Amino acid sequence: MFIDYAEILIRGGRGGDGAVAFRREKYIPKGGPAGGNGGKGGDVFIVADPNLHTLLDFRYKKDYFAQDGKPGGSSLKDGKGGENIIIRVPPGTLIKNAETEEVIIDADTPGKQHLLVKGGKGGKGNSNFATPTNQTPRFAEKGKSGEQIKVILELKLIADLGLVGFPNAGKSTLISAISEAKPKIADYPFTTLEPNLGIVRYKNYNSFTVADIPGIIEGASEGKGLGLQFLRHIERTKILLFLIDVTSENIQKDYKILINELKQYSPLLAEKPAIIGLSKADLLDEKELKKFKKKKIRNTDAPVVLFSSASGYGVEELLETVWYYISGNY
Missing domain, CATH: 3.40.50.300 (P-loop containing nucleotide triphosphate hydrolases)
Structure with missing residues (x-):
């Protein structure tokens, strides 16, 4: 079946939260802050795949969300970043903002990758907030939300x-x-x-x-x-x-x-x-x-x-x- 129009929702992953943690080592009763940073949320990319000729897949799957970043850990361990996702479309697909119908990306070159939305930034752990007057901060930063957009996919065949x-x-x-x-x-x-x-x-x-x-x-x-x-x-x-x-x-x-x-x-x-x-x-x-x-x-x-x-x-x-x-x- 040939489908040349689709609307989908795309969202970057949320950044992981920073951690509140303190050093816990033998003979060091009062260790300093050791909370790691949260991982960055995954990005969403669009790539033109020459093996695709229709937007049929987008009739059945409407939401494309990248993976969230992992929260920070103790001992200054940063959280793992969320995995990116790649959305494959036929060459000749226009990606438009569904609200304004402005063309965001023209996926006309096979194999070329375009960044569509960015994942959220990971939050900073409490180790980043120590000051001379507050050497044991008991707070950390929350991760940021990823970008979100509803887009129209419109296929225009490329032929000689x-x-x-x-x-x-x-x-x-x-x-x-x-x-x-x-x-x-x-x-x-x-x-x-x-x-x-x-x-x-x-x-x-x-x-x-x-x-x-x-x-x-x-x-x-x-x-x-x-x-x-x-x-x-x-x-x-x-x-x-x-x-x-x-x-x-x-x-x-x-x-x-x-x-x-x-x-x-x-x-x-x-x-x-x-x-x-x-x-x-x-x-x-x-x-x-x-x-x-x-x-x-x-x-x-x-x-x-x-x-x-x-x-x-x-x-x-x-x-x-x-x-x-x-x-x-x-």
Whole structure:
């Protein structure tokens, strides 16, 4: 199950209390203060784990508390510090303050560790409070509470290529044809209900990742259909591939609707380098194929590639164009 949103409570460990103790040694009836300091509370870290692809685990566990520090002991023995905890999230996860929705951490680099909350400081033992006028202090300092915060985890997939198109435009068929991903495919709209991520092996041991999101309909940027829920997953892609069914009654209008939805959601998204793929070329006869091979889309410089995932027609040309763009040649 793909889960891309979660809310969790995170707390650093409490610092251990300082100890009140005195030296008790043979022939020394009145030893001085010997209370040790409390241990520091554990910290909480976030790390992006490339082996994770969903926030599913956070649906079942909502609280993440680091271990408390141990109290100080006698004979000037300090308490042991609380163990840190590391929360692992998929790369591309944003960590936001749940109250302000301010982004605290962008966990976009696999393996990089981020400190999220600090544990409390351990209290000082009574050995720290001896003075010339009070050589036997009978008090110690309490440990401090750890930091606490409620956060939102929001996953944005990181991919080289993002597939954009109406429901049933052939996005899932394409990703299954060019990668090992096996999304659900059927001949009706909204077959894809959650994003799919595929890895495409290309010539000379090259590879790139593809993100397939549920189909966009007119009004997606306003929350219609499933588009708004998943549009954020193509925000981090390098390039976009607009997929339009070649049997559409008005290809130019379809492109206009798709690009307008992206602009309304995020103007920056609409400015990404793009390729236009006319899918389902296997449904055309020879005469129509020649006509569509010369097809141009107005108001864009994006190259247009005619292809069929079912028959394989034009797929190699499409992959060459995608790799050319991913390599920065645009």
